[in-house]
Amino acid sequence: MSWVRAWGRALLFAFTAAAAALSFSTYTARTRSLAMKQVYFAAWQVLPGFTLFAAVLSWVVIQITVSLAREYNLAQFALELAFRVVVLELVPLLTALYVALRSGAAIVTEVAVMASNGELDELRSADIDPYEREFVPRIAAAAMSVFTLTVVSCFVVMLIAYLVMYGASPWGFNEYSRTVALVFGPGDLGGFLLKCVAFGVVVAVIPISAGLDATRDPRSVPVAVMGGMVRLFVALALIELVYLAVKYV
Amino acid sequence: MEREGFTRVPKNLQFRVGLLLGLTIMVAAAFLIYALYARGVFEATQRLTLVSDNAEGVSIGMDLTFSGFPIGRVQRISLGEDGRARIDIDIPRKDARWLRNSSIFTLERGIVGGARIRAFTASLQDDPLPDGAERVVLRGDTQEEIPRMVATLRSVLENVEQVTGASGSLQTSLDNLRALTERLGSKEDAQKVVTAIDRANALLASLGGVSRRLDGVVAKTDQRMFGAGGVVDGTQRAVEQANAILGELRESLKRVDRILADAQAVSGNAKAATQDLAQLRAEVDASLRKVSGLIDEINRKWPFQRDSEIRLP
Numbered sequence: 001m002s003w004v005r006a007w008g009r010a011l012l013f014a015f016t017a018a019a020a021a022l023s024f025s026t027y028t029a030r031t032r033s034l035a036m037k038q039v040y041f042a043a044w045q046v047l048p049g050f051t052l053f054a055a056v057l058s059w060v061v062i063q064i065t066v067s068l069a070r071e072y073n074l075a076q077f078a079l080e081l082a083f084r085v086v087v088l089e090l091v092p093l094l095t096a097l098y099v100a101l102r103s104g105a106a107i108v109t110e111v112a113v114m115a116s117n118g119e120l121d122e123l124r125s126a127d128i129d130p131y132e133r134e135f136v137p138r139i140a141a142a143a144m145s146v147f148t149l150t151v152v153s154c155f156v157v158m159l160i161a162y163l164v165m166y167g168a169s170p171w172g173f174n175e176y177s178r179t180v181a182l183v184f185g186p187g188d189l190g191g192f193l194l195k196c197v198a199f200g201v202v203v204a205v206i207p208i209s210a211g212l213d214a215t216r217d218p219r220s221v222p223v224a225v226m227g228g229m230v231r232l233f234v235a236l237a238l239i240e241l242v243y244l245a246v247k248y249v
Numbered sequence: 250m251e252r253e254g255f256t257r258v259p260k261n262l263q264f265r266v267g268l269l270l271g272l273t274i275m276v277a278a279a280f281l282i283y284a285l286y287a288r289g290v291f292e293a294t295q296r297l298t299l300v301s302d303n304a305e306g307v308s309i310g311m312d313l314t315f316s317g318f319p320i321g322r323v324q325r326i327s328l329g330e331d332g333r334a335r336i337d338i339d340i341p342r343k344d345a346r347w348l349r350n351s352s353i354f355t356l357e358r359g360i361v362g363g364a365r366i367r368a369f370t371a372s373l374q375d376d377p378l379p380d381g382a383e384r385v386v387l388r389g390d391t392q393e394e395i396p397r398m399v400a401t402l403r404s405v406l407e408n409v410e411q412v413t414g415a416s417g418s419l420q421t422s423l424d425n426l427r428a429l430t431e432r433l434g435s436k437e438d439a440q441k442v443v444t445a446i447d448r449a450n451a452l453l454a455s456l457g458g459v460s461r462r463l464d465g466v467v468a469k470t471d472q473r474m475f476g477a478g479g480v481v482d483g484t485q486r487a488v489e490q491a492n493a494i495l496g497e498l499r500e501s502l503k504r505v506d507r508i509l510a511d512a513q514a515v516s517g518n519a520k521a522a523t524q525d526l527a528q529l530r531a532e533v534d535a536s537l538r539k540v541s542g543l544i545d546e547i548n549r550k551w552p553f554q555r556d557s558e559i560r561l562p
Contacts, residue, residue, distance in 0.1 A: 036266045148273045181287035182310045
C-alpha cells in the first residue's frame with residue numbers, strides 16, 4: 001500500500017506546486033534568480049553534449065534504417081520510419097530519461113537532504129513557503145530543460161535525417177516536406193506536445209515529492225532517492241506506453 | 250543549499266537563459282510553420298473527389314501521383330449515400346494543370362506497401378479538370394489477382410503432371426522410343442533407319458520444290474487472268490469495241506430505214522435509189538463483218554462463255 005500512498009503524495013504535491021506556480025507571490029526576484037540558475041544548470045550546461053549525443057545516436061539509427069530500407073526496396077518508407085521512431089519516440093524519451101538521471105537525481109537528493117537536516121522546517125518556522133522559495137523554480141527549470149533539449153535535439157535529428165537520406169542535395173526538399181506533412185499532422189503534433197509536457201511535469205514533480213518523503217533520520221535519504229527515481233522511471237515508461245497505445249493501437 | 254560554491258555561475262546568466270529560451274521557442278515556431286507549409290496550408294488548392302466501390306488501403310495523407318510525382322493528397326475518406334467510398338483529394342493549383350477532363354484515375358494495391366492512387370492524362374490539350382470534379386476511380390488489385398493466378402497455375406501443373414505421369418503421353422512416347430531403340434539392335438538396322446530418314450528428307454525437299462512451283466503457277470495465272478493486259482483486261486477492251494461497233498450498226502440501220510422510206514416514196518428515181526442501195530449494202534456488209542469478227546474475237550478471248558449473243562435492234 002505504501003507505493004499507492006507515495007503516488008498519492010506525488011499527485012498532491014503536483015497540485016500544490018501548480019497552485020504555487022499560479023500564485024502571484026511566487027514571482028519574486030529571488031525566485032526568478034534561482035529559476036535562472038536552475039535552467040542554466042539543467043539545460044544550458046548540457047545542451048551541447050546532449051545534442052551531440054542525440055545527433056550521433058540518430059545518425060547511426062537513421063543510417064541503418066535507410067540502408068536496410070534501400071536494400072529491401074522500401075526506401076520510400078525509410079524517412080517516415082525515421083521520423084516516427086527517432087524524432088517522435090526515441091529522442092523525447094531519451095531526453096526525459098537523461099534529464100531525470102541528471103537533474104532529477106540531483107533534485108531528489110537535494111530536497112531529501114534539506115528535509116533530513118531540517119532546512120525545510122526552518123523555512124516553514126520562519127514563515128517562508130518552501131514551494132515558492134525552493135520548489136517552483138526547480139520544477140520550472142526541470143520542465144524547461146526537458147522542453148529545450150527535446151526541441152533542439154529533435155531539430156538536429158531532422159536535419160541529420162535529411163542529410164542521411166538525400167545528402168547535401170537540395171532536391172530532396174519536396175519529398176522531405178511531403179513526409180513531414182504525412183507524419184506531423186495536427187493530431188500527431190498535438191499528441192507529441194502533450195507527451196513532452198507530461199514528460200516535463202513528471203521529471204520536475206516526482207523527484208521533489210520523493211525528496212519530501214525523507215525524515216530527520218539520515219538513513220531515510222537513500223530510500224527516498226531510490227523510491228523517487230523508480231517512480232520517475234515508471235511514470236516515464238507509462239506515459240510513453242499510453243502515448244503509443246493511443247496513437248497506434 | 251547554495252550551489253554557487255560547487256558550480257560556477259556565469260555573470261551573463263540572464264542573457265544566456267534568455268538566449269536559450271528564445272532559440273528554443275524560435276525553433277519550435279519555425280518547425281510549426283514549416284509543418285503547416287508542408288501540409289499545404291499556405292497553398293491554394295482545388296478539390297477532386299474519386300468514387301470507388303472499395304477504398305481499402307487508402308489512408309489520409311496518401312499521395313495522388315502523376316508520372317510518379319505526387320501532385321495531390323487525400324484529405325478525407327467517407328462512405329457516400331450510395332454505399333460507395335468517396336475519396337476527397339486536395340490538389341495544389343499549380344499542379345492541377347496536369348489533370349484534364351479526360352484524365353483517368355486508378356487505385357492500385359500491391360503486395361507490399363499501401364494502395365497507390367495514380368492519374369493518367371492522355372492529352373494535355375484537353376480542358377482542365379474543374380474544381381470539385383467527381384470521377385470514378387478504376388481499381389486494380391494484385392491481391393485479388395493472386396487467387397485467380399494460383400487457380401490457373403494449378404490447372405497448368407495438373408496438365409504437366411498428366412503429361413509427365415506414369416501413364417502420361419510423354420511416358421508412352423519414351424516407352425515407344427525405348428522399344429524402338431531396343432529393336433534397332435544391329436548396326437544394319439540402324440543404317441536402314443538412317444537411310445529411310447534421309448529418303449524421307451529428300452522427298453520432303455522435292456515436295457517443297459513442287460509446292461514452290463505450284464505457287465509460281467498460281468501467281469502467273471493470277472497475273473494472266475487479272476493483271477494489266479491479261480484475259481479479263483482484253484475481254485473488257487473487246488466488249489468496249491463491240492459497243493462502239495453496235496452503235497455504228499444502229500446508225501447504219503436507221504439510215505436503211507430512212508432510205509427504204511425514200512425508196513418507197515420516190516420510186517421514180519430508180520437509178521439514184523439503186524446507187525444509194527448499193528452504197529448502203531456495202532456499209533451493212535462491212536458492219537456485219539465487223540460484228541462477226543468481234544464475236545469471233547470475244548469467243549477466242551473468253552473461253553468460258555461460248556453462246557454469247559448480240560441482239561440487234
